Amino acid sequence: MALIPTIGIEVHVELKTKSKVFSPSLNAYGEIANSKTNVSDLGYPGTLPTLNKKVIDLAIKACFATNCHITPKIYFDRKNYFYPDLSKGYQITQAATPIGYDGYIEIEVNGKVKKIGIERLHIEEDTSKSIHEGDSTLLDFNRAGVPLIEIVTKPVIESAEEAVLYLEKLREVLLYAGVSDVKIEEGSMRCDANVSLRESDSDVLGVKTEIKNIGSISSVKAAINYEIDHQKQMLEKGEKITVQTKRYDEKREMTILMRTKESNTDYRYFPEPDIPYIYIDEYWINDIKEQMPIMPDKLRGKYKTLSISDVAINALIAHKELTFFLEKVMDKKVNPVISANLLTGDVLMFLNKHNITIDETKLAVDNFASLVNLIDTGEISSKMGRELLSDLITDGGNVEELLKTKGMKLISDEETIKKLIEEVISDNVEVVNDYKNGNERAFKYLIGQAMKKSRGQANPKILNESLLRELNK
């Protein structure tokens, strides 16, 4: 009997707010330990939580990004347990009324679209960070009270590959929605995976293992695959699987037991009496809806119909600032293919080299659009265009003036070009013969030679036409 894996993914994402979810302390990463904390984060006697409304805004955005329904009346619950990183002895979370429910993320598996159902999306506060040093543990409360959303899938993922596709897609939409940095390495996105196996002819799910806090998307894949193999081997040997919580050891490439029997933990959830109900009405929802940027799947579809290449589309989607820039450029009605190629070519190379985003360069939408137009109409060659672009990125400035100072203007005079071509033809008799025998590449070679002779300044359109004409004489 074949064993089918069933996987559910829980993701915690830190929201990108200025201050924490229940206190006015700053929400900042990488600051001096305990410098961004106050009496409330430390759980001092007498302190009370105050809700940061911005967190609700971002959670609503996350609901839109994950196609979740929004709960109109929400409240918070206390999850009670003892741990040194938990300053109040309870975590403020949402148990009974998650702000979002019943959503989905679409992934593409073997060319088919599969919807990964999302059970719930809720808001909670982060704990402080434990730093273990030798025998002692130090606590950094800068993270205590950082807003999180937890997104839980239904148990519908069937392979490690699907899990990875889901996580990549989730990361992408949350990034586009502007709710989080979603940086796994900085802990602003954290993944837990629940893995179980069931008989292929049965609907009854097997006993699950939860793998906590997996450090990267590639580790998610490795951890799930390891766990599936491990469980298969156990079942084949007739061993019983018990409910376990594990972690994934990246160095040893295996999952390691942390504790058994999760059901023994009794969190004694009850409604948080310090925070009144929050009513999310239509106005609030519509207000947020208007702020939602265009989502990556929509962009993909749009770019495809504009004949932008798949390679360029992928590069664009992976860099949301580039797509936002491209959207603005296209508002100027310029050639989208040229725009996309320049952005994902020279521009992206420059950005990667300097490790910055496009917003941090001097490249202005207007300049870029004029440049694309010049290339599109054939007034300058793409080589000239690239040279100009490099100047525009580093120094800014006006395209027309740059053209003048650089003395860049295409040779569009037909006589001059004709002369050029005649020279190239007489220099390359054999290649011309190849062309006449049907070798298409010979034509490109000849164009290249002519362009070289003009030092890149020949109008490519006219050059093309003239060469064809001369060769076919």
Next chain:
Amino acid sequence: MTKYLDLSLIEINDLLKTKKIKPIDLVNEAFIRIEQNKDLNCFITLNKEEAVKKAMELENEEVDNVLFSIPIVIKDNIVTKDLRTTCASKMLDNFIPVYDATVIEKIKNKNMIIIGKTNMDEFAMGSSNQTSYYGPVLNPWNKSKVSGGSSGGSASAVSSRIVPFALGSDTGGSIRQPAAFTGVVGLKPTYGRVSRYGLVAFASSFDQIGPMTRNVFENALLLNAIVGHDEKDMTSSKKEVEDFTRLIGEDVHGMKIAIPNYYMSDTVNKEIKNRILYVIDLLKSKGVTFEYIDIDYIKYSVPLYQIIALAEASSNLARFDGVRYGYRTNNFNNLDELYKNTRAEGFGDEVKRNIMIGSYVLSGTNIKTYYDKALKMRKAISDSLDEILSKYDLIIGPTTTTTAYNLGEGQDDAVKSFLDDMLTIPANMAGLPSMSLPIGFDNDGMPIGMQIIGKKFDEALIYKLAAAVEKELNLDLDNKGGK
């Protein structure tokens, strides 16, 4: 020996304004009275050095309000910056807060002078002030009797006239019951009227800070000073600040008052009932009408309160774990032992009992059996009280079923503490404002309190009736303790 602190607030204020006395005179007198009444055990921590310093500072300042430089004492579960706040627990015996509660900021803005932190039941859990780590508070009217609790220190301090003003807190009767036992005026405001920021939480959906004073007018003045919306407390109301003295002195003719049969049952001591009936007759002669009524589910108030309040308490007290502040056991080898021994050694029996009950009602399926149902019933009681109050101006009844009992009584007696709270808890269940007003004495000379419950945010009307009763009775409530 001067007795400025026996004068009315208005008289003291005049003397200050006309420079006949200085703030330091009031402070010195308060500390002399503390010394004279040491045996009452009203205080956990005195603020003498700071109080004297503040009085000196105020000497050259303009007397800009009626509370200016008036000594006040604060229940020790309200945090005061740089002034030890213990909640009468070993757990916080060494705890010096780094911030002021919102009510403390407000009191300081009025330039009142904080004299000390008053004794109480540990974490406000108890109704006879016998659960304090620092020992019981005695009743100034009879030192073999309890002060009531949990705001026993505040009540006895005002009753013995050490100071004219105290702040207490009331979760299930902790202002009103000791006020009744010691013959002072104590008000639990509407839930949300006073910010809870800086009040060490017992049961968050019940707790309210309130004024405890010698008389009705001064009670309203102190309430004026501490109310208002606070951004640091999401449950604090946005209601406009009003003058709570504004109806005092108005004719009570035509007021319609409900007397719940629950409040006049055989459980209530006969002397107390008779005294209430006396007051009713008195008010009838002034044109007030009364009707006896039944309130749905009110008899379930105490058990329901115990489920909800203790559930909240079990969670609120989880933060006392020895990790960041307060008591930490020396006796541990691992994290589990740190928690267990810190809490076993730091908390007293009553607190532990309450945490256990609270944890129990939230555990596993119990939350459905107890907690969820209790919340529904709370709503039902609250709705029936609101309904009654839509037909009547106020509800009255006794504050307590007995007068102050002997020290040593009632400890570890669940039935006794049940009876202690049964008349005060309904107002907390519904978040209603409620006052205990002294209306006389029993045959042993112990004070009797009458409770007046109003509509939400209708404290002004409570003050109106209370002031009329106070004026008619004209009791001598000064027990001459230590003077």
